[in-house]
Amino acid sequence: MKAVTIQTDQSETDQALADLEAQLRTVPGQPDMAFVFYGCDHDADLLNSWFQRHLPEVPVMGGSSSGGMMGAQAMGGVHSIGVMLFFDPDGDFGTGAADKGGDPAVAALSALDQALIDADCEGLLPDLIWVYQSPGAEEAVIDALVERVGADCPIFGGSAADNDVSGAWSQIAAGQVLTNGVAVGVFFPSGEIGFSFQGGYEPTGQKGVIETGAGNGSDPARLIAQIDGQSAARLYNDWTDGAIAAPLATGGSVLAETTMYPLGVEMGLVNGVQQYKLVHPETVTDGGALTLFANLENGTEVHCMTGERDKLTTRAGRVVAQAAANLTCDRPTAALIVYCGGCRLAVGEAVSDVHDAVAEALPSQTAFLGTFTFGEQGMLVNRNLHANLMISAVVFGG
Incomplete structure (x- = not known):
């Protein structure tokens, strides 16, 4: 070819x-x-x-x-x-x-x-x-x-x-x-x-188990209601040292704020290195949930990831x-x-x-x-x- x-x-x-x-x-x-x-x-x-x-x-x-x-x-x-x-x-x-x-x-x-x-x-x-x-x-x-x-x-x-x-x-x-x-x-x-x-991101050490759910017309597989029993958006904000503090109060798009802090799911090792499926948080809902740009299964453990330009x-x-x-x-x-x-x-x-x-x-x-x-x-x-x-x-x- x-x-x-x-x-x-x-x-x-x-x-x-x-x-x-x-x-x-x-x-x-x-x-x-x-x-x-x-x-x-x-x-x-x-x-x-x-x-x-x-x-x-x-x-x-x-x-x-x-x-x-x-x-x-x-x-x-x-x-x-x-x-x-x-x-x-x-x-x-x-x-x-x-x-x-x-x-x-x-x-x-x-x-x-x-x-x-x-x-x-x-x-x-x-x-x-x-x-x-x-x-x-x-x-x-x-x-x-x-x-x-x-x-x-x-x-x-x-x-x-x-x-x-x-x-x-x-x-x-x-x-x-x-x-x-x-x-x-x-x-x-x-x-x-x-x-x-x-992906080009590394885990921060913060992790938790998600609970998915419906809201704002979102696909349930693309909405995290809670992480470890807490408000998904509030815990994510804590994990990221306030990356979504402003949208947390008003709701709405957080694509720009979350680009350097995706969620990661462990997929297995390649040459001894853990590989992650990355998921981008899209919006904060009125109820404090996070909508996503990809599906996650209920009960999945997610890691907070971080990247550098x-x-x-x-x-x-x-x-x-x-x-x-x-x-x-x-x-x-x-x-x-x-x-x-x-x-x-x-x-x-x-x-x-x-x-x-x-x-x-x-x-x-x-x-x-x-x-x-x-x-x-x-x-x-x-x-x-x-x-x-x-x-x-x-x-x-x-």
Whole structure:
């Protein structure tokens, strides 16, 4: 497998597409699959039409990204668009898409079936499934896919994002543009795949057992009413030395205040190091509960985690290096990176260091494309799951 990345920072969609078209003319041959990530202010319908016009036979998938994207050429700005073109005539690839509607699990299986038909691989087990979906009910999507393909097939991807959690996100796949959908891509490449899924946070030593519950219309699995029998929000505020003191009194969003203090769930050891599923507290309710961006089971023990901006910028390179180390071939040829949009906002202008860390972890001239998401999906300690504030890398060998 080989790959080429093209990208643009033009803020107007028609000008950006003209820029991409000029770059596309310099790329020899017909790609076998394409990924696209873009700033949420771009017109996704125009972008989708552009792919239908210029790459009509190529499976395409992707979606909006918080604050732009990063590519092999450079760290893109808030209006950037990046495209990864895969070339692997001996492999098979396909995409599918469906609106989540009232049943995200059914939508996920419909999109998977479409993707397998598109790849001409019905009934076969992919080497990798890649998902890009709207935020919400990600666990239902992952669980449905795992039930269909088994626990050993890696499922990676992310939840489409915008710049301010206003819902201005979108997904593109199989010739469709969706705002509440799930896009599924299947990979049967001729070469190898290496992957890694990690967070950049450490436990503070504070921990407790949660009680989930309903409130404010939230999914019970995404609301913590109590921790160790105490108000979840008040105990969390104590754990974090007052990180949510102001919202605690009024209620409301705490995404910015909690980015450096996610909750963690132990998943098991890798090389003697405990791995954690990270969950991002989203709001404080009137009753002192915490709503979340991922599901937790009642009775789960959670750890208060903490992070540092410098570590969040360097961690991406380590994740990519670990994914590449899982290959047995001489060198990687391409990489797809998912980096949490909340972490991207937390590191601010140092996001350019995230790009540089990824580039330094790969051999020179390796094509890569990265997106900033509002939820990350990947395989952690041999289990496919949805989490927050995580980083993933899928690296392809020739």
